[in-house]
Amino acid sequence: MITYLLRRAAFLVVSLLLACVVLFLLLRLLPGDPANALLSVGATPEQIEAARHRIGSDRPLPEQFATWLGQMAGLDLGESFVSTLPVGPEIASRLAVTVPLTLLSFALAVAVAVPVGFVAAHRADTWYGALLSGLSQLGIAVPAFWVGMLLITVFALRLRVLPAGGFPRDDWADPVAALTSLTLPVVTVALVMSASLIRYVRSATLDVLGSDYLRTFRALGSSFAGAMWRHGLRNAAVPVVSILGIELATTFLGAVVVESVFVLPGLGGMLVKGIAQHDYPVIQGILFVSTFAVLLIGFAADLVQRLIDPRLRGSVAGGKR
């Protein structure tokens, strides 16, 4: 297990470095000069040159890359071309919205998907089992922004019980206000996310329900609940956990849509603006943090899977054969 952990950590660091190189180069392949985004009609050639010089886009690529890596080594994400403000603190303040949004949505989605998925599988032959399964299929087809707009129309514009968007100016100083602002966004993300999760839970449960070991265990006199508890749950959890990891990462990255619908000052809005303005330090900073988060989630998912399933502990990546 220790060897595995070390190997997995080394893999994480190498992936992160590779990701840095790729995202740095990809950004530079985009057409256009960031200096353009800084100026307006009427700018003189001298102003454009001065802007290029200030942000360093007139220097050779390897030099720009080295500068960036140097900063990163000192845990400094650099300064925005456009605002000239440091990128790190702004990302941190945006995470205060995006991280709770992601985690709360995730928790709600799991809380909904696991029982619903189980019932949909266990009672697959009843009308409500079929209905649940059908609804989840429908849910996958519905885009998040549409759900968001629908919820705004009903709960904010018609019923006036929840805000249409925004986040308290003092962030989490008033947790109730902050949670109120996050209610509709969280429900939106959770609804869309749980739709696909239900499908996975349902099919994993169906696999377990049809398995030989469960039948054997029942034949040996165990109750259905006991059999599910001791063997079914563990077995069904393995594929679901790996999907959960992917879903969590997708939610984190996909929060941009919901943040935009609900006017939340999260990471997504910052990224979209950064891209529109060719603000490389902002884009690089956010993508670095996101990549790190996604790799970390993958790491955690792998780890949890190994804790659940002893068979995996001796497998390929574990090294002990």
Next chain:
Amino acid sequence: MKRTTTSLIGAALVAALALAGCGSGSGGSAAPAGSASAAPAGAFDPGATIEIGSLYEPQNLDNTGGGGQGVTEAFNGNVYEGLFRLTDEGKVENLLAETHKVSSDGRTYTFTLRDGVTFHSGDPLTAADVKYSIEKVLAKDSQSARKSSLSVVKSVETPDDRTVVVKLSDKSISFVYNLSYVWVINDTAKDLAKSEDGTGPYKLGEWKRGATLSLVPFDGYWGTPPTNKGVVFHYFTSATALNNALLTNAVDVVTSEQSPDALEQFKNNPAYKVNDGHSTTKLLLAFNDRVKPFDNKLVRKAVSSAIDNRKLLDSIWGGYGTLIGSMVPPTDPWYEDLTGVNPYDVELAKKQLAEAGLAGGFEFTLDTPNYDPHPTVATFVKSELAKIGVNVTINVITADEWYTKVFKNRDFTATLQEHVNDRDVVWYGNPDFYWGYDNPEVTKLVAEAERSDTAEQQAELLKKANRQIAEDAASDWLYLYPQIVVASSELSGYPVNGLNSQFYAYGIKKG
């Protein structure tokens, strides 16, 4: 240029179609410009905080460091003041300058500063601060859009604490007007990208990036204190979200409505007031006057006459907005209605094309910025020009590509672009500008106008220049954007024209 209209293109198309069905003249219930500035009969609540909704968040807080339209909106006149102020009606009046004298050769300006003015940090205002502020705009690394119009400044001297003497390299009648954009900043202030030290009625409360910016009254203000307890700008990236905020009372006023299809829900609701003011944003079909076929005046005139601007404006803004037929909006002192110079007349257009030897029509590529309203407008232009046998290829580009391809490299035949500033007809006097209009007479008129002795003389000369560019169809001025401020009917005293994106908040009253 810096306007980022982010509503979805698809939504705009749907809106345009829907509004086209409604026809024109639907702006009837809108209040006339200027009416909201009048004080209401009733009392107001001096303890109210005004919540302002806007689509234009500052990039940073330094207007010579790329702060953009957003920082002008939030700070101009509210946090920072200039020697002069441009009122909502377009007049220039004294602000931090108490008096000013111009030498007989028009090249030396002597300003006497108002006494008893202090910065938010507590420092008193001195001539050195003014010198610092003017030089900041002219500095090598300045990103100010106004840098070129102030390049006439040769030196700034400060004989005493209340006197500033500016020497110009040439006469410049617009100098005083241009100073209304130069914010007077404390010369010891630091970190101007994220903090401020101005003399205005408000100081910065807190700027929460991506969300809000609050202003609180400055107790040591030299003039009339604000009629409210502060303002909070709430920033939105979509017009729909902004309208939702207004509908749910999360904001009291929207500085500039960019979603005409949403106006219906406010127009017929007594809880809101829709103000139809004048903007300074002109939508141009800019020809490259250097290259064939648009180096021929007749071809430009033919294209201008072939496009029904009224129909275009109605389909996009449903009765709001104005046709001006030139580069000069009604708030500029040299405005004249020139819509008759190149009237909508398809037969005339055909005749002009034939005269130009292009009776069979021609083809050209229209470089179209990918944000609203340009793609919709491009489609309209294409279908209008098909009527005179001109085939348009629409080439959609990003704002950034526009800057490189069109503005810098002049690698285009024709393009669509919005020009936001007031008094920018003078660009036609610069043969090096991107559209390549080169009429020595206009160049001379613009230069002479700048050297005028009186504002009347200046206005007369620029009127002449404007008539000439219209005669030459230097560009096709499709329409002037409306400036629509939607507010809760509890609110009064807000600016309705928003010239150059400024939004004076100190006179806003609630209740």
